[in-house]
Amino acid sequence: MSYVPSVVVSNERIYGKYYLLTVKTLRRLVRTPQPPQFSMVWVPGVDLIPLSYALYEGSSATFFYKVVGDGTRNLSLKKPGDVVAISEPIGRPFTNVENPVFLVGGSGVASVIHYSRYLKNFSGMWGVKSGALAEALLERFPKLKQLHLVSEDCAVGFCGKLTDFLDRLRLDSDTTVITAGPLEMVRAVCRWTRARGIRGYVVAEAMVKCGIGACGSCTIGNLLLCKDGPAVSCDVF
Template sequence: MSYIPAEVLSNDNVYGQYFFITVRILNSYRKTPLPPQFAVVWVPGVDLIPLSYALASGKVVGFFYKVVGEGTKALSMRSRGDVIGVSEPLGRWYIPQGGDVVFLAGGAGIAPFLLYLKYVESPRGVWGVRQGELAARLVELFPKLKSLLVASEDCTYGLCGKLTDYVDRVPIGRDTEVLISGPSDMVREVCRRFRDLKFSRAYVIAESMVKCGIGVCGSCLVGNVLLCKDGPVVGCNYFE
């Protein structure tokens, strides 16, 4: 996989271990990133990190991420003017056409939905967070998030509790498409609920480590789907 040099424009600490980095692609992308595509971000000398696009405007792209290991820790320490590497957009884009869509996101799983806000006028769904302050600060950056129900486990913002406590509050019709992103335990529980309801239009935006980016190494295989080529949207049946 090749990486395009990208200059860091900003790398803001949104709250706690959550950051939003914006970079300028120094060469040209062959194609415009569309939701829920992702890139592999290269922190020189440290690690490769697959991240969903949260912002895409010309040569400026952005990623919302949580510090969870050495790679993301090193990324969080990059500042304005530093250069990192960013791959071409990976995976297939998926924008529901003419129908109703519901977003269900847990924690940093909100990342791919941030780019969807560019294409969905009035998003519906639930975002679950542990700390309400994270939601409050990200809503300031992305005001459209106000249309989502927010459930905070510390009960300081929106509804009190977990995402799974409030899924039933979102009207879901026969033609609704549901997109799910977040921790695996949350994803499995939500998918189990839809299975019990015999609802077949629920899909997961899956995340996995990507290496070659061309579907050869198999490191991003989920079920029989290669995320870098045919994902990252897969059926709920892979997570039951």
């Protein structure tokens, strides 16, 4: 897999453990990333981290990530001018979507930011633990206002967890639900879509190593996330 050296332009803490990283690639990527594709972000001397594109414009790539372990913690320490590298985009674009409804939690919203550049109309819900995170990101990406907010601290939108409010949705049979976020949440969303005969897809996460379909580490059911995903049918969950 080829990597493109990239210079950190900004790496801003949005709220709590959530960051927005923008890098400038030193050459243009060969393939323009399309939602919900991702790249491996190489933090020199530390790790390779799979992250979904939130934006790609010109030679500028933006990722929205949460610090969960060593790799993302080291990434969060990068300052403007530091060098990282990003791989060519991995996975298949999934953009030809009828009536998209996004049901996402936490950093699962990253791909929705990217989708919002491709889709005129979309709807859905974004679940967060803290309303302050949603407010901070909405300021930067106003198109996300098309999503209803659900917050566990009750600071914005509906009060509770996203899965508490699924039955409030009135979806047509031609809707395509796309979900991303914590495993427990995406499984609940998939159970819900299946029970109602609605098409459902997960922007899935798995352990990505080679990123080229060779090592099998990203197996989900009978699919490889890096080759067949990252959007995979709810049937696999």
